[in-house]
Structure formats: C-alpha cells, structure tokens
Amino acid sequence: MIRAILFDKDGTLFDFNATWRGFVRDALALLAPGDAALQARLGAAAGYDAASGAFAPGSPIVAGSVDEVARIWAPMIPGWDAASIERAANDLAARVGRGGLAPAAADLPALLRELRAMGCALGVATHDSENAARRQLAAVDALDLFDFVAGYDSGHGLKPGPGMVLAFCEATGVPPRATAMVGDSLHDLGAARAAGAGAALAVLTGPAGRDELAPHADAVLPGIEALPAWLRARAAAGAAR
Numbered sequence: 455m456i457r458a459i460l461f462d463k464d465g466t467l468f469d470f471n472a473t474w475r476g477f478v479r480d481a482l483a484l485l486a487p488g489d490a491a492l493q494a495r496l497g498a499a500a501g502y503d504a505a506s507g508a509f510a511p512g513s514p515i516v517a518g519s520v521d522e523v524a525r526i527w528a529p530m531i532p533g534w535d536a537a538s539i540e541r542a543a544n545d546l547a548a549r550v551g552r553g554g555l556a557p558a559a560a561d562l563p564a565l566l567r568e569l570r571a572m573g574c575a576l577g578v579a580t581h582d583s584e585n586a587a588r589r590q591l592a593a594v595d596a597l598d599l600f601d602f603v604a605g606y607d608s609g610h611g612l613k614p615g616p617g618m619v620l621a622f623c624e625a626t627g628v629p630p631r632a633t634a635m636v637g638d639s640l641h642d643l644g645a646a647r648a649a650g651a652g653a654a655l656a657v658l659t660g661p662a663g664r665d666e667l668a669p670h671a672d673a674v675l676p677g678i679e680a681l682p683a684w685l686r687a688r689a690a691a692g693a694a695r
C-alpha cells in the first residue's frame with residue numbers, strides 16, 4: 455500500500471515550459487544584457503535554444519540544478535562567477551515563484567486534499583532551490599498541504615541519488631517500500647529506484663515523452679490528476695491477491 459507520495463515540481467506539479475522558458479529567457483537577459491550572440495551561446499551550453507525556447511534532451515536546465523548550470527555558464531560570462539550566477543538565478547526563481555504559474559493539475563490544492571484524504575503523506579523534491587519551491591507552492595495555496603519540501607540546496611543531494619527520497623521517508627515515518635516518487639524525468643525515476651521506493655511513476659507534463667520514460671517507470675500517467683485513480687486501482691489489485 456502506498457502511504458506517501460513524493461513529487462518532482464517543474465514538469466510534474468507545474469507546467470515545465472510555463473515556468474522555465476520565461477525564467478531562462480530572463481536569466482540570459484540578466485547575465486548578458488543586449489548581447490544576443492552570448493545569450494545564444496549560454497543557452498546552447500545548457501541545452502536551450504534561445505531562439506525557439508526549446509530544451510534539448512539531457513539539458514541540465516531540465517534535469518540538473520541551479521548550481522550545475524551556474525558552473526557551466528561562469529567561464530563564459532565576464533565579471534560573473536558561479537556563486538554570483540547561482541545567487542542571481544535563485545533570486546529570479548523566487549520572483550517567478552511568487553507569480554504562481556499554472557499547475558499541471560487543474561486544481562492542485564483539491565488534488566492534494568484528495569490524496570491526503572486517501573491517507574498519503576505528501577512531499578516535493580526539486581532541483582530548484584527550496585525557497586523558490588516554497589514560494590511557488592504558497593502562491594497556489596498548496597504549501598501547507600505538503601509535509602516535506604526539499605530543493606537542491608536542502609542538503610539531501612541531487613536526483614537520481616536516493617537522498618531526497620530517503621529524507622522524505624525519514625520525515626514522514628513512511629518506509630521507501632510504501633512510498634511513490636512521481637516525476638517527469640529519468641532523474642526522478644532513478645531516485646525512486648535508488649531509494650527502493652515502492653513505485654516510480656512518470657507523468658507526461660514535462661519535456662520527456664512516453665518512449666523515454668516507460669522503460670524506467672512502473673506506470674506512465676498523463677498527469678498527476680490521474681494519480682488517485684492509479685492508487686485506487688493498485689489498492690484493489692492488492693486486495694484481490
């Protein structure tokens with residue numbers, strides 16, 4: 455029986471492109487103001503096409519963390535080092551988070567309350583900063599419905615390592631085998647496997663497609679709104695055995 459659910463944030467709880475296309479565009483304008491050629495080079499180095507707004511498979515912006523991208527960009531920008539880029543990006547992400555953004559599920563608070571009523575503890579594990587994640591969740595009245603929120607800077611390591619999943623399990627008292635990790639990337643699914651989670655669930659609301667995710671997931675859902683039905687089906691199957 456699944457008794458705890460840990461969600462990735464962008465691409466899972468929130469529409470990935472609505473969040474990150476605008477963020478990266480604004481970050482490039484901040485770091486290389488008026489220099490379209492440098493902005494294009496920075497984007498390309500991080501797997502982002504500044505002209506089209508598209509993210510390449512494996513982009514560190516998609517699967518990595520803010521500090522990883524900062525280390526890629528720092529040698530390319532005169533007058534900036536990785537630490538200052540990271541601080542600027544986190545400040546920008548926090549401002550983006552206050553804007554709310556449309557969640558991938560039509561009514562995120564209602565969905566989370568339904569999951570809590572089914573007996574599930576809830577958490578978020580993101581490669582965004584913890585502060586930005588909390589601000590974004592608060593902007594859509596969802597923060598108080600989570601028992602745990604971790605970012606790349608929370609001290610639990612990065613996905614696909616097991617640290618965030620295991621920290622969630624420790625915080626909620628639910629063992630990994632009774633925990634599901636839900637995300638839109640191979641990093642999320644890898645974290646679930648590394649921690650021994652009871653389920654690794656993929657959603658199709660991020661950049662990755664079904665063909666990429668399905669071989670590594672226990673189930674591929676169209677989005678998190680399908681999660682309650684999946685949980686009920688799993689519980690019914692378990693009861694029938």
